[in-house]
Amino acid sequence: MTMQLHTLTAAALILATLGAAPGRAQPVPSPQQWQQQSAITVIGEAQKSVPPDIAQVEAGVSNMAKTARAAAEANNNAMGKVLLELRNAGIDAKDIQTSRLSIQPQYASNRSGPSEITGYLASNLVTVQARDMARVAGLVDTLVVAGANEIRGISFRVANSSKVLDDVRTEAIADARRKAEIYARAAGVTLGAPLVISEDASPGVAPMRKMATSFDAGAPVAAGQETLSVTVMVSWAIKAP
Numbered sequence: 001m002t003m004q005l006h007t008l009t010a011a012a013l014i015l016a017t018l019g020a021a022p023g024r025a026q027p028v029p030s031p032q033q034w035q036q037q038s039a040i041t042v043i044g045e046a047q048k049s050v051p052p053d054i055a056q057v058e059a060g061v062s063n064m065a066k067t068a069r070a071a072a073e074a075n076n077n078a079m080g081k082v083l084l085e086l087r088n089a090g091i092d093a094k095d096i097q098t099s100r101l102s103i104q105p106q107y108a109s110n111r112s113g114p115s116e117i118t119g120y121l122a123s124n125l126v127t128v129q130a131r132d133m134a135r136v137a138g139l140v141d142t143l144v145v146a147g148a149n150e151i152r153g154i155s156f157r158v159a160n161s162s163k164v165l166d167d168v169r170t171e172a173i174a175d176a177r178r179k180a181e182i183y184a185r186a187a188g189v190t191l192g193a194p195l196v197i198s199e200d201a202s203p204g205v206a207p208m209r210k211m212a213t214s215f216d217a218g219a220p221v222a223a224g225q226e227t228l229s230v231t232v233m234v235s236w237a238i239k240a241p
Contacts, residue, residue, distance in 0.1 A: 044176025060125035075122035085146035192237030
């Protein structure tokens with residue numbers, strides 16, 4: 001039993017050592033080190049679902065014309081109306097950002113020879129941020145009524161995710177201790193202090209979650225909830241009997 005325990009704890013110590021610094025090679029402990037610092041290594045997990053408090057809508061206008069200049073002028077006028085309506089709706093200037101601006105030639109399909117340019121497509125997309133979930137549906141309506149003919153989609157996120165994640169981290173450590181104590185009791189040993197605590201390099205700060213990209217004025221918008229999660233690996237020392 002003692003030899004099996006040392007073998008298991010030695011393997012756990014190797015995992016803990018490798019997990020302490022992801023991406024960096026670590027020396028493998030010697031058998032003597034295994035004896036000196038036996039450990040139980042477990043994974044702790046926790047998550048929390050919270051309603052998002054920021055929404056981003058990507059929308060814009062596209063215009064076709066015979067010349068690039070005419071397409072650009074028509075596009076500038078159309079976007080000007082959209083931006084004016086956004087300001088009239090109370091959207092702060094810092095919450096409106098251009099995300100794409102382009103003018104592209106359009107070609108006629110011609111299998112027998114070189115394709116000819118038939119016109120130019122000018123596009124201007126903006127990302128509009130809403131900090132009040134109750135205003136999201138109205139924001140979509142404002143964009144459509146103002147002349148936006150491209151609504152790319154809506155994304156949601158949690159503004160102060162760090163504070164929520166700090167609570168989740170505490171729960172993840174508690175989950176790791178619970179699991180380690182189960183193993184310790186089963187093995188007839190006692191847990192000591194944690195030797196290594198390593199968090200997943202990508203804690204679950206949910207990325208901006210996109211909704212469907214087809215909207216009409218008056219379209220209902222449901223924000224739902226975002227799930228923030230944390231995974232930690234903890235190696236606990238084993239106290240000598």
